[in-house]
Structures are given as structure tokens and as C-alpha cells.
Amino acid sequence: MKSVRLTLQHGPENVHPMHRFVAEHDAFTRYWLVNWNHAHDGYNVMLFHVRGDREAYRERLLELENPTTIDVTDGDDDAFYVYVREEPGELGEQLVSAFARGSLVPIPPLEYRMDWSVRFGLVGDPADIQAALETVPDEMETTVERVGDYRGGDRTLEALTDRQREAVRVARNLGYFAVPREAGVEAVAAELGCAPGTAAEHLRKAEQCVMGRLEL
Structure with missing residues (x-):
């Protein structure tokens, strides 16, 4: 079983509007996808951990055209969780197909970074890892930062x-x-x-x- 550390770089044409919003808004310092479920009804269900302006995030979510179910947790500080259920779109379906194949297990959290990239770990059979990398859409740049045996998370x-x-x-x-x-x-x-x-x-x-x- 091998593990890799990957960065997928979005561009202005394909970055998710919420990822773009957080990256361009000075009030946010963290945007992580901590868990998810690729449901069989055509929707993705995701749980994000965000650190920043809760109300600004909530207002921007409500402006999305893509049908979503949203629940933003309350709290006294600037850290909060966001439950989202949305249609993945063509790019999202391609990425799910690439990294949900065979033996592969993505390692949470997925770090949505302020340069529009997403950084995460992946564990599985080397052949499945290579196949996943080869099927990432051409419009995204993929960087393999580390390859090795999986030794557990920290x-x-x-x-x-x-x-x-x-x-x-x-x-x-x-x-x-x-x-x-x-x-x-x-x-x-x-x-x-x-x-x-x-x-x-x-x-x-x-x-x-x-x-x-x-x-x-």
C-alpha cells in the first residue's frame, strides 16, 4: 500500500465559487473539507471546517445558483462547520471518478488553499494511484509532492x-x-x-x- 501527497491546481475557469470567495476574502484563514459522501442520487454531501467570517460565508452560499442544502454551525469564535449537499458538476464528477476508483482512499482533510489549489493525501494500490493521476482533467495541474509507504496520519x-x-x-x-x-x-x-x-x-x-x- 502506497501513499502520495497531491496538489490539484484550479484555474479561474474551474475553481468552485466558494473556494474563490474564501481565497479572495481577507477574513478567511482556513478552508478544509473534513469529510464527504458521494451519494448515489446525483449529489455530493460535504462537511467543511472554515475559519473566518461566518456571516459573509453564509451570505455567499445563499447566492449560489447550483441547488444546495446548507447548514452553517453557530459559535462564538471564527471557526465553524458547513454542511453542504450539492450537484457536483462535470468537473466534480470527473474528480470523484478519478479518486474513488478501486483501492483508493483519500485521506482527510482536503486543504483548500488560498491559491485555488487543493492539497490532500491518497492511499492505495500504486496502479490505481497512477490511473487516477492520468485521468485528472487536463485543465487542472497536478503536483505529486511525496510518495512513500503509508504510516498513518498525524x-x-x-x-x-x-x-x-x-x-x-x-x-x-x-x-x-x-x-x-x-x-x-x-x-x-x-x-x-x-x-x-x-x-x-x-x-x-x-x-x-x-x-x-x-x-x-
């Missing part, structure tokens, strides 16, 4: 903010965590497009979160 990573995860990912790729270190915080900051102090803060908070959850 819920600790879900406690990190999107920016902290991005900072750790960039730092790892640049060699910030290598011994000896191959890149400094200045290089991480340049890749993130922020000040070195900001990059260092993201890395410190991510380290504190991860280390605090380890069972030692």
Missing part, C-alpha cells in the same frame, strides 16, 4: 495554522532543519514573502505546537 499537524504549515514546509524544503543547516530564516522569509521576524515567529509557534503534543 493529527498534530491539524493543530497548525495554514501559515505555520506553509512556513514549516518551506523551511524543510530549503534545508532549514538539515544538520548542518542549509538555509537560514532569511531564506524562509524570502520564500514566504514576509519579514524574517514573522517567519521566525511562524516556525517557533509551529515548533511549540508540535512539541507540546508529543507523548514523551
Whole structure:
């Protein structure tokens, strides 16, 4: 059983209107699909976890032309869940067909990122994984970030903010965590497009979160 980490890049022609809305709205910092059911009645049922402006999200949902059933949870902070039942559309049907084949199991959450991409893990037989990648619609760019044996998920990573995860990912790729270190915080900051102090803060908070959850 193999696992891969994938990123599917949408463009302006095929990004879902809610994904576009969250990405272009400054009030949102997280947009994750945490569970779903591809029902047999022609609808997809999805549960999203969102961090941001609840009322703005709710109002935009109500403007969608595609028939949907919507339930947005209440709460006192900026984190909420959204239950959606909607017709998938042609692109959605193609993606479901690609990644629901044979032995494949998508690993939640699916991270809907602010650059209109979707990042997620996939486990299954290597032949099924390859077949899925080959049937992704041509209008979407597919990037395979990691390939290896499946070793289980790590819920600790879900406690990190999107920016902290991005900072750790960039730092790892640049060699910030290598011994000896191959890149400094200045290089991480340049890749993130922020000040070195900001990059260092993201890395410190991510380290504190991860280390605090380890069972030692």
C-alpha cells in the first residue's frame, strides 16, 4: 500500500465559487473539507471546517445558483462547520471518478488553499494511484509532492495554522532543519514573502505546537 501527497491546481475557469470567495476574502484563514459522501442520487454531501467570517460565508452560499442544502454551525469564535449537499458538476464528477476508483482512499482533510489549489493525501494500490493521476482533467495541474509507504496520519499537524504549515514546509524544503543547516530564516522569509521576524515567529509557534503534543 502506497501513499502520495497531491496538489490539484484550479484555474479561474474551474475553481468552485466558494473556494474563490474564501481565497479572495481577507477574513478567511482556513478552508478544509473534513469529510464527504458521494451519494448515489446525483449529489455530493460535504462537511467543511472554515475559519473566518461566518456571516459573509453564509451570505455567499445563499447566492449560489447550483441547488444546495446548507447548514452553517453557530459559535462564538471564527471557526465553524458547513454542511453542504450539492450537484457536483462535470468537473466534480470527473474528480470523484478519478479518486474513488478501486483501492483508493483519500485521506482527510482536503486543504483548500488560498491559491485555488487543493492539497490532500491518497492511499492505495500504486496502479490505481497512477490511473487516477492520468485521468485528472487536463485543465487542472497536478503536483505529486511525496510518495512513500503509508504510516498513518498525524493529527498534530491539524493543530497548525495554514501559515505555520506553509512556513514549516518551506523551511524543510530549503534545508532549514538539515544538520548542518542549509538555509537560514532569511531564506524562509524570502520564500514566504514576509519579514524574517514573522517567519521566525511562524516556525517557533509551529515548533511549540508540535512539541507540546508529543507523548514523551
